Amino acid sequence: MSVPPAPYAADPGAPSLPLSVLLGAPGLGLEQIAGPREDRLIGTIGTTELPDPAPYLSGGELLLTAGVRFPPTPEAVDAYVRSVAAAGIAALGFGIAPVHDEVPPVLVESCERHALPLVRVPPATPFVAVNRAAYAFMAEARNRDLRLVSEAQAALASAAARPDALQAVLHQLAVRTASWTVLLDASGQELFAAGSRPAAPAPRQLRDLAARTAARHADRPGRTAPPTAAAEHLAGRHLTVHTLPGGLALGIAADAPPTGVHRSVTGVAAVLLALLTGPRHALGADTRSAGALVRLLLGSGPAAVAPLLQPDGAADGRWIVVAGRRTRPGRGEDPVQVAALGTALGTPYLDVDGTALRALVPGTTTPDPAAAVRLGWTLGFSAPTDTAGLGHAAVHAERALERALAAGRPAAHQRNEALSLHALVPDDEARAHAGALLAPLADAGAPGPEVLLDTLRSWLAHHGSWDRTAAALSLHRNTVRQRITRIADLLGADLQDTDVRMELWFALRHVSPMESP
Secondary structure, eight states: OOOOOOOOOOOTTOOOEEHHHHHTOTTTOOEEEESOOSOOEEOEEEEOOOSOOGGGOOSSEEEEEOOTTOOSSHHHHHHHHHHHHHTTOSEEEEEOSSSOSSOOHHHHHHHHHTTOOEEEEOTTOOHHHHHHHHHHHHHHHHHHHHHHHHHHHHHHHHHHTSTTHHHHHHHHHHHHHTEEEEEEOTTOOEEEEESOOOOTTHHHHHHHHHHHHHHHTOOOTTOOOOOOEEEEEETTEEEEEEEOGGGOEEEEEESSOOOHHHHHHHHHHHHHHHHHHTHHHHTTTTTHHHHHHHHHHTTOOHHHHHHHHSOTTOOSOOEEEEEEEEOSOSOTTOHHHHHHHHHHHTOSOEEEETTEEEEEEETTOOOOHHHHHHTTEEEEEOOOBOGGGHHHHHHHHHHHHHHHHHHTOSEEEOOOOTTSHHHHSOHHHHHHHHHHHHGGGGGOOTTOHHHHHHHHHHHHHTTTOHHHHHHHHTOOHHHHHHHHHHHHHHHTOOTTSHHHHHHHHHHHTTSOTTSOO
């Protein structure tokens, strides 16, 4: 007997189902007649009559065949089975009729020899029925997993809002993953724990894993290491560690390997714990920001209360203003999403209003725009400024956001515009000029002035390139040409004239992309 190939391991979150589920499906009549009885995972259903399908297999298939080109000799049958088994298929299904009256004995013997499960498909069961049943089971399992993740997310978000948020989040994580969860500080001390504590030496092994993970990803001078994770399997115990800001670590010890649902739930919990132990606590938001709010409501000015919102030791007292717009569908005000966004930007001071975002980030913090972009946001950043300049910084952040949106970039930062035309013209006069110049577009009709404004902005940002503009807007280049021609007609302007383009670009800088002139 040959050595069986390594069992197929489904990617986390990938649809799969055990072979036993299909064998027990009512109405199919499938029967395993050879090979090991272990419950292998099926990732997909494939049907083929090729003499050698191995080059087209990726592993984990239930490969169905009716034996139309059945190998003519026992040696050829053995070579066929050896080839598909080596390709990593989960099982081979052989259909009875119309070619064969029964599964050839030589195939049964070869599947036994190569440790490949062989499934008999009766004449009354078409291959398409097997396919439909398999994907119905996969969809049901996927929906069940999504429901479990959704319920866990809601429970974790509620736990994060409790007065004992850290303990409550750890408790929910322990319940949802059937594990022992612990929050460790930089020295390995257990701050909070939940769930059934495992016997020694598992707690010590978990502390050691956390220490090794932190040492491998130690902070470099002036830079903060990103959150990391590590896992070990020791004597039947599955250990996982997630690093958190401030040298903390989330440790998990379980008797069974984590499932896809467990990984998703743990990821949400890690984000919440990072928020609860990171920016909010580092900035003293629990007490100092509450004091700042009281002083502000009792008449103190922003300049007087802003120092209370800064991290300890931040001597310059400057702020970065962030303007953002959600450019991908999603629930921007979902607590978990807000928590992740706050962690990415390094601040708890967020104002999320539908698809719009405004945030204040301490000037000593380096926001991570890449993480915010992954959450579906396009961002504009001001330069660090003192409290007195926050109003101007907000304008600069909005302008940077407009540039990012127009150019299709994920983020943009404030430019030094001290000697620019924009700095010389007051904002109210610039907006009035823009409104008058672009007013004819208000009578455009379908597709509407907003669409035409966005098309013009993107076309100018791409220096009049039809192809690049079409790609940025996901349009056909002829559609872009038609819109630009219509804009030129409505404005009565020659858009090939450099001076005209410059003036229109100036006007667009002072008109919101979602606002009609």
